[in-house]
Amino acid sequence: MATSGTTAFTLDLSEIIEEAYERIGMEFRSGYDYKTARRSLDLLMLEWQNRGLNMWAVKNATENLVAGTASYTLTPEKLDVIECSFRQGSGTSQSDLTMRRISVSEYAHITNKLTTGRPIQFYVEQTDDGITLNLWPVPESSDYSINYWYFDRIEDTGKPASNNMEVPVRYLPCLVSGLAYYLALKTPTAMQMAPALKQVYEEQWMLAADSAREKASIFIQPGGYGTI
Numbered sequence: 001m002a003t004s005g006t007t008a009f010t011l012d013l014s015e016i017i018e019e020a021y022e023r024i025g026m027e028f029r030s031g032y033d034y035k036t037a038r039r040s041l042d043l044l045m046l047e048w049q050n051r052g053l054n055m056w057a058v059k060n061a062t063e064n065l066v067a068g069t070a071s072y073t074l075t076p077e078k079l080d081v082i083e084c085s086f087r088q089g090s091g092t093s094q095s096d097l098t099m100r101r102i103s104v105s106e107y108a109h110i111t112n113k114l115t116t117g118r119p120i121q122f123y124v125e126q127t128d129d130g131i132t133l134n135l136w137p138v139p140e141s142s143d144y145s146i147n148y149w150y151f152d153r154i155e156d157t158g159k160p161a162s163n164n165m166e167v168p169v170r171y172l173p174c175l176v177s178g179l180a181y182y183l184a185l186k187t188p189t190a191m192q193m194a195p196a197l198k199q200v201y202e203e204q205w206m207l208a209a210d211s212a213r214e215k216a217s218i219f220i221q222p223g224g225y226g227t228i
Contacts, residue, residue, distance in 0.1 A: 010169050013038070014161035016176055023180035023197070024190035038157045040182040041165070044175070045154040049079060051205070056168050058082060059152045065139040070113065072146075076130045077153045084122050084133070084148040096147055099135075107134060116140040170211055174204035 011019070014028075017037040021028040028034070048054065063072055074081075085096040100121050107113075107123035117137035125132040135146070155166040167175060181197040184190040 010164060011172055011176075012161065013041075013157060013163045013165070016041070016165065016172070016179065019176045020179035020183055023176070024184045024187060024193060026183075026187065026190065034161065036186070037179065037183065038159075040186075041157050041175075041179055044178045044182060045156075045165075047178075049151075049154060051209075053082070053151065054154075054209075057152045057154060058149055060147070060149050062087065062145050062147045063133070065119070065135075065142060065144040065146060067139055067142045068116070070135050070138040071125075072133045072135070073129075074131050074133065074150070078131060078150045079153050080131065080151040081122070081124050081133065082149045082151060084146055086119050087145045087147045088118075088143070099146070102136075107136070110136055114138060118144070119146070122146075171208045174201070174208040177201040177204045 014034075017034060018028045020037065021033065028037070049057075061078070063074075065072075081101070084099045084101065086099055087094065087096050089095055097118075097120075099119060102121050102123050104123060104125070106121075113136060115137045117140055119135040119137055119139055121136045123134040123136075125134055133146070133148075157163060157165065165175060177197065178201045181194060181201045184194040184197050
């Protein structure tokens, strides 16, 4: 049996849009067809980010701390912080200590927010421009840093039709299905297909999301209960 011997299949922007239009019984022809499909794709990427944690969009970064500074505004592409560790030293003497994420209510109830020391807790403040990390206690030294894992914003489509989307190749079936559904919603002749396209899209999303879920084992140990 002869096979190609390659595993490099992907779709560029024009091919994704063409496939989606074909699924709603239309041909991708005009410049406006391309423009409106790109807009729908960008909206679809925002929807994916609202659906929850995409493991392939999780990235790592560090932030140097400044003595006496409690709040650190992160760059706009960082949508949320998942895990954060206090880091001391470097090289072979480097050590990380896990910090606990607290809610706005817990942070608000801290009596003295200016207490200095080694940060052990962080509160993620959501703003229109991005997120701000508020640390407690306030760093007492500039020799410290924090190492954190964050949820990264998916890149925009961009204008060139030769662009690729910033998604794993296994997500392409879901991407095309989602775009076909979005296009059907704003195409009068295809609107009656929207419910069926929505179902296909959701099925493809479940398959893709399951393939990208965390595979590490989880161990649950009872404990921490007081004596009655």
